[in-house]
Amino acid sequence: MCRTAVGDALRSVIHFTRDDSELLYLRKDLYGDDRRRALEVKASLVERERVGFSSDERYEPHAAGAGSDPALGDYEFTVRVFTDGFVCRVIVGDHGLLLTAEDLDVDRVEEVAVALRGLLATAYG
Incomplete structure (x- = not known):
């Protein structure tokens, strides 16, 4: 689904829980197509994004930036924009x-x- 929607710009898709992660998609020209190495390289990114887990799925200021208003409602997704691309995080429950x-x-x-x-x-869910 992601590859079809995003096209050639898609680099990777990783499923993660509080304790584990799995590389679901890796573009063939990255990391010499070494999925294990790619997941090792992305481990710090996954660990950083795990901070978004919460017990009630409400938006938490410590997860998204100090001073945020928790009354914004339910968390939907996070996009981090970088000079050469972006990371999109979606969390539902413990996944x-x-x-x-x-x-x-x-x-x-x-x-x-x-x-x-x-x-x-x-x-x-």
Whole structure:
């Protein structure tokens, strides 16, 4: 689903829980197609994104930045933008997905994040 929606810009998709992670997709030209090495390299990213887990799925200021308003409602997704790409994190319950990609329109990121959230909710919600 992600590869179809994002196209060639998609770099990787990782499923993660509080204690484990699994590389679901890796673009063939990255890390010499060595999935184990890719997951090792991305381990610090996964660990950083685990901070988003909460017991009631409410937006937590410590997870998204000091001074945030917890009255914003239920968490939906996080996008981190970098000079050469972005990371999108979606968490439902105790399961999360990280998507990394290169240049992509912000509206497309939102569409993909909403779809991923639906998939997680169906599979694990």
